[in-house]
Amino acid sequence: MAKENGKQETSQSIKVKITKKSNVQPKKKIGRKECQLVTFDLPYLGFFYNQKLLIYKGNGSDYEETVTKLKEGLSKVLEEFYQLAGILARDDDGVFKIVYDDDMDGVEVLEAIVDHDGKDGDHDGMMVSAEELASKEISFMKDLIPYDGILNLEGLHRPLLAIQLTKLRNGLAMGCAFNHAVLDGTSTWHFMRSWADICCGANTISLAPFLDRTKARSTRVKLTIPEAPPQPESVALQPLREKLFKFSETTIEKIKTALNSGKRDDIPPFSTFQTLSTHIWRAVTAARGLKPEEPTAFAIFVDCRKRVSPSMPESYFGNLIQAVFTGTAAGLVTGNPPEFSASMIQAAIKAHDAAAIEKRNKEFEGNPFIFQYKDAGMNCVAVGSSPRFKVYDVDFGFGKPERVRSGTNNRFDGMVYLYPGKDGGKSIDVEISLEANAMEKLEKDKEFLLDGEVV
Template sequence: MAGEVLVEKQEEQSLKLKVTNKSHVKPEEKIGKKEYQLVTFDLPYLAFYYNQKLLFYKGEGFEGLVEKLKDGLAVVLKEFHQLGGKIGKDEEGVFRVEFDDDLPGVEVIEAVADEVAVADLTLTESSSILKELIPYSGVLNLEGMHRPLLAVQFTKLKDGLAMGLAFNHAVLDGTSTWHFMSSWAEICCGAPFPSVQPFQERTKARNTRMKLDLSLPEPKSPPPSANGDAKPEPVLREKIFKFSESAIDKIKSTVNEAPPSDVSKPFSTFQALSTHIWRHVTHARSLKPEDYTVFTVFVDCRKRVDPPMPEAYFGNLIQAIFTVTAVGLLSAHPPQFGATMIQKAIEAHDAKAIDERNKDWESAPKIFQFKDAGINCVTVGSSPRFKVYDIDFGWGKPEIVRSGPNNKFDGMIYLYPGKSGGRSIDVELTLEPEAMGRLEQDKEFLMEV
């Protein structure tokens, strides 16, 4: 089977997790007082939740591994000290990252769940169990005014270690997240400092001072249902679909077989796979032909802005791009139809479009939530370009990399490179149960041989 579905355990499992220690890690040298203004690219994410990642490693000697990780963290925080700071405001109400040597630093939690093996967790569908392994579930980025901007949880398993991380998404995007992770791994493997230093001058990308009057919302109770009871949150399922290199090549070659005359270049792997997912998820939802469906992708703008920013730019340099069509049109046409729409939307997002988007936002700031991605949406975050399986702290590559429950909704996708390497890609997808059930039976989606 080319597009393999990770088998899940049906029974709800208890981790019997016990927290054994809580501490904080600061940069190993004094940094002094530093301030970094949050810019237009950062501010819309204040109402998102902390961005969570979860990496599983095989290995023994948990205490020694954790000590090495904490020592490496203290070293890497010299360069990435923003993560040891907090969110604050200046006297004019402009949000910024504030670092001071007196702040507590990165929160580190140590825990034990040693009756559970790595393999038990890497094959689990639901994140309800995994939630125990990652800090700050349900915590808004705005709470970074009172919490560390990075929290890490190391959990001892029967035969390894789970590393759960929560990054404040108002402070950094995926590119910066994995730059930090790879730098931390380099330090733990003996490098004296990161091979690529973070570029921390946010105002080089946009230097508009935005004053926002934001405070943490009051806790909301769920809206009542028809019978007066509290309406529960919709139940969603999460699953990883693993597409092998040969499956990805087949998807890409199929969409490039007869390209429309109005496309400028062959469809990329991302465009081909995105269309494949968009069409089949839309079909699995059993929508009406006249219903609309939206494809949303968060695009890295580092090379798109003018002047371009370095890859090592530390912060958020992403913007959401939306593509809308009728379900009937998407289904009736071959995959080239959807791929063309996606390609044109991505190509059109140049420096001029980015500047116009920023000016529009600055004239009427809108603090949106992750789930505002559109009706019947398929939304892609993360990227198979991130070398997540190269994050080796000195005892091997991760067994699997996943995202946590934060910022997930019906139609949310995280793409990761497959562990088998090459051009394989893992698709971590969240859907309503009925649609997920139909997608699991869709042999054309799974690319079964």
């Protein structure tokens, strides 16, 4: 299949045409800055760039004016978040670091239009609307996000952040690709909200990023890059499907009440996250049709900012997450009441305290290696992102997003992303990637869906 501007063209996805490529640097001179990557960052070098897609319905603003405003705001916000305008490097000992200098290219910005059969799509009738895209699967929209299939190790030669702004009939699609070795979800949305605030007229950001990673971990880890770095399998080679399941606040409360009514008195109440995680783990395990004796695992990427000692501020900029695992036989998950699985998840999260984090760090530092993004375990359900991230508050001055999604990178059979629902309250959107047959069963599982909506 042909490629144009580095984008893979398929009949299953919208096509785009890149009309302009530029780079954005911090507005003011900063000079040379270096920041050592620490133990919390290094496991993600073998992952893909972390992709986010925000779809906006315009307020009548001209596309070119909007792009100019976004780039001006980006230049301003990069004065504080200048690390995103740098590149990865290694010192003579093989220790990874972020290097920024004023003469570097900065953030890559791509401007694009929808391309229909080679036509430019300038006419409104040739373009798609924000509402149409908001209801599509991410595989259809993958060309709206840059750096598809690019490993974070490529940050040695590429910008650490790339942004694609695609013109829609009545709005704009903002695709972002962040180098995951540089930041986690908390830092991603801190940056996005700060950028939006600047675009809305703020002179300064409300919360400056805490940039000294060595306060969380000072150990210098010498990491050797193999001659042939591990290449994650392409999602395109796997028979995967991705769906968005929307759970209302009422539905979640119903599940949570039922779960807590069956728990033992000596167990603390199950949280909303533990409740929904249990609901997903049990349903996916059943949909996979596993034999009772087959293993199944559950993984959560836990924010460690308040778990490390001393604790780090919410504004800590970088990765301060670790994967927490639990698992058992599939038959025990599906055959027992839901509080059985919920207790396992609750216990795993509680046990990941400062001592457990320190132990994990020392184990990695004693034998550092590059993970692959799918090293979660057999028959795993892995939860990333968080409904705590206020993704629908990212308003650049033309309204809240119609939809916020994760891209196709870093997806494997059992990967789950959680986002707050657009409707607000305690509603939650659940993105799930599964093998095609299992997904078909999950979509028909009335006990899983309840009154939820599938997009």
